Amino acid sequence: MQLDMTQGRPMPIILKFFLPIFIGNMFQQFYNMVDSIIVGRYVGTKAFAAVGSTGTIMFLILGFATGLTTGFTVLTSQRFGAKDEEGIRRSVANAIILTVIVSVVMTAISLVSMKALLGLMNTPEDIFGYAYDYIIIITGGTGAVCFYNLFSSLLRAVGNSRAPLFFLVLSAILNIFLDLLLIIGFGMGVKGAAIATIASQVISAILSIIYIAVRVKMLVPKRNEWRLTSSYVRKQLGVGLPMAVQFAITASGTMIMQSAINRFGSNAIAGFNASSKIGNLLTQAFPSLGQSMATYTGQNYGKGDIDRVNQGSHVALKISLIASLAGAGLALVLLRPAIPLFLGSNVRMSSILPWAKPYTYLSIIFYMPLGILFIYRDMMQGLGYGFLPMMGGVLELGSRLVTAVLSIHFSSYLLAVAGDPAAWIVTGLFDAIAYRYVIGDVRKNLTR
Numbered sequence: 001m002q003l004d005m006t007q008g009r010p011m012p013i014i015l016k017f018f019l020p021i022f023i024g025n026m027f028q029q030f031y032n033m034v035d036s037i038i039v040g041r042y043v044g045t046k047a048f049a050a051v052g053s054t055g056t057i058m059f060l061i062l063g064f065a066t067g068l069t070t071g072f073t074v075l076t077s078q079r080f081g082a083k084d085e086e087g088i089r090r091s092v093a094n095a096i097i098l099t100v101i102v103s104v105v106m107t108a109i110s111l112v113s114m115k116a117l118l119g120l121m122n123t124p125e126d127i128f129g130y131a132y133d134y135i136i137i138i139t140g141g142t143g144a145v146c147f148y149n150l151f152s153s154l155l156r157a158v159g160n161s162r163a164p165l166f167f168l169v170l171s172a173i174l175n176i177f178l179d180l181l182l183i184i185g186f187g188m189g190v191k192g193a194a195i196a197t198i199a200s201q202v203i204s205a206i207l208s209i210i211y212i213a214v215r216v217k218m219l220v221p222k223r224n225e226w227r228l229t230s231s232y233v234r235k236q237l238g239v240g241l242p243m244a245v246q247f248a249i250t251a252s253g254t255m256i257m258q259s260a261i262n263r264f265g266s267n268a269i270a271g272f273n274a275s276s277k278i279g280n281l282l283t284q285a286f287p288s289l290g291q292s293m294a295t296y297t298g299q300n301y302g303k304g305d306i307d308r309v310n311q312g313s314h315v316a317l318k319i320s321l322i323a324s325l326a327g328a329g330l331a332l333v334l335l336r337p338a339i340p341l342f343l344g345s346n347v348r349m350s351s352i353l354p355w356a357k358p359y360t361y362l363s364i365i366f367y368m369p370l371g372i373l374f375i376y377r378d379m380m381q382g383l384g385y386g387f388l389p390m391m392g393g394v395l396e397l398g399s400r401l402v403t404a405v406l407s408i409h410f411s412s413y414l415l416a417v418a419g420d421p422a423a424w425i426v427t428g429l430f431d432a433i434a435y436r437y438v439i440g441d442v443r444k445n446l447t448r
Helices: 010-042 045-053 055-072 074-081 085-120 125-140 142-157 162-185 189-215 230-262 266-282 285-303 306-343 349-382 387-410 413-417 419-447
Strands: none
Touching (some): 010 189, 010 285, 045 266, 055 085, 055 230, 085 125, 085 142, 142 162, 142 285, 230 387
């Protein structure tokens, strides 16, 4: 079901679109946590630390590819808002062809560079083998992740957030089933966890294609439209490339932060990974809200209604404030009882909890700047502006780099985990200011 976000009161329209995305992202985090729980309980603490230590590399490689494919669909939402059906189909054809190219190139680069990346991140020797086995399979499936994300983004671009939710829930259930089968049933360890993740993405991508072909005909290009159109390619790369670079810059910052944490040993890695996974689960409202506002902004920009775009930003900030307070409270309550879920009831809490607490206590203070970061960054991208959000990514990198260098210099774990909060507050402030500039520029361009 498509949703025209250019009409009606902004609050109910945004909430109607936001809730399925939020539920879907929560399911995604849930099955990521189940991945980790099964690995931690049935393969061991070192395997859990190894899988967690690859998270930033996954974010770098898959985030870059995902940023590109998501950026490709901004034009689709703008054409939908303008009621340009031919433009919608041509943007889809361009996006699919570009995604094929991206998938091949990114897979080749990641497979060749993986051992060097793990070495650069100071991955401890006692978990290096586990980490390599896991990440090499994950990055080998880059194409599946790209196309699953592309088709989900295309559906959201035309206001359909329910179908991606269904496919995400299905993917989560399938992933958990395959985890249990491959890790426990066949004893495949971390390799089984990686295969389960990629297999579930492949199946969800295939089902998304079938759904679009049968139910959303406006997203199916005609035979003569299956070619790259230069004007569309310029627009899609103009948004997609800065989004991808922004993801890569942000991921580079988290890799630097993880590298600093890795210096404190496998217990520190396990403690940080457990607390960060809990934090990721409790902050899913923010990326979900960002995705919602990108579509809302793109559609209303396509219509030329900038006042409505601004009204939507005010609604998003109210939702973000409520999510910040709720997330902070739940993080304090859930931290201690959740750690044994990841590492088993026999884990010595005295060896893990001191490494888990600092990140949780420090990060919850800055949940609201994180929400602001997602709202304004994604709204600027929905308006077709990629450079300023990318500069926000540079500030994220700089913030994490400074805290990591200070952490290494002073041998301070607290400074190592301060990388995320520092990045959130600096970049959130920058994005809020940049959004004001972008809105002013858009108004001037529309009145010419």
